[in-house]
Amino acid sequence: MKPNAIIVHPADNVAIALEDIGQGEDVRTGEEVLFRTISSIAYSHKVLLEDVATGQDVIKYGEIIGQAAEDLKQGEWVHTHNLTIKGE
């Protein structure tokens, strides 16, 4: 099956949904299933590739885009509701 998410930079801990992915559905950035989502991910939104503890960095484009506002799990949607953004 074709991928439904893309990792933009090898250092990233998020992938971007290429289509709407429902809760509990498989996430594939290549041929293989990486994990299942624990929340629904709208297309073009970010899903966590690994668990991220409170205060730890969320990385996209190989750069820090914010810190986890709470303990976050692999497969979780990450956006303004659970991300702390400093310096803006």
Added chain:
Amino acid sequence: METFMGYGRADGSVGVRNHVVIIPSVSCANGVAAAIARAVPGVKPLLHAMGCGRGGDDMTLHSRTFQNLCKNPNVGAVLVVGLGCEIVNAEGMALVAALAGRPHARLMIQEEGGSRKTTAKGIEIAKEFLAQVRAVEREAFPLDKITLGLECGGSDAFSGVTANPAVGKASDWLVESGGKVILTETTEMIGTSHILERRAANSEIAGRIKAVIESVEAKTHQVLGPMAKMAISPGNMDGGMSSIREKSLGCIIKGGTTRINQVVEYAEIPSQQGLSIMHGPGYDTESLTGLAAAGSQVMLFTTGRGNPIGFPIVPVIKIASTSKMYHALEDDMDLNAGAILEGKSLDQMGDEIRQLILEVINGEQTRAEINEQDGILCVYSQNTSF
């Protein structure tokens, strides 16, 4: 070393096109410039709305823009059409073309005895220039003669995921090949200053990066007030961007990953090889003019919503961020980076962009060229006219 077939110029630059340009020094001369161009198919009129009625800063900026356009490497010959009482100096424009070793001429409507006489004389000159440039043949040159301008317009949620990162791969390739790459649109760098500063070749350049980004942040707040943040972000947030920084990261990725060797002003030609930042507006059409004046012979333009605009003397390669828009506007798009959403890798897409750049600089026409998406020149200004 990889080479391309281009038009060698006396000043050492190399064109990928060989255009005869009719450029007014002031908007009052547009009618004559357009009449000459209508009578001589194949020449390019660079019509614009500037040239007078402005203060010192803008006059410096506009003079530099028009002068540097006269020596863009793709320009084979220049006819400057002036009125006679404008502030922008037509003679200065012709002089720049002369110093760049291009056939050049200048006609002033008030000296020639009006628009009809100027047009008649201009037609003869343009015909002669056209014959001259057509006699020049392409020769092989190394890729370090290429300056690539980068632009994104009508971005969508996938611009920063598909088209822009793939363009970044092509930018890295051209920098490694010794060429110049210009990243611009300072507005779209807001929030990424610390990241770009880290990539600066030295602390002075890092300081310039910080200063130009701070200046556009201040200007955005000055123009939009408390709406500044909202104006930049709500649509982007729906599209999955959690912050302005994240959105900007998706823009600056077009410039790839290499060291930043210089920061230049709008329409200023980088003196350094490799990656430069041109401090300029986010408005697409003004940005294209600045990139052309800065010496770009070819441009990459990523678009999400779909923008057909080109530039009269520079091939602009259109890269769609989604297949949906690519198919909807297929006649205007050169490449479909939306294929990444269907499983194509960023590296593969980067290779396709690289391949198309090579074809275009060797003479292959872009969609914007085929469709004659020239328009008029939009030129950045800092202040209003008086």
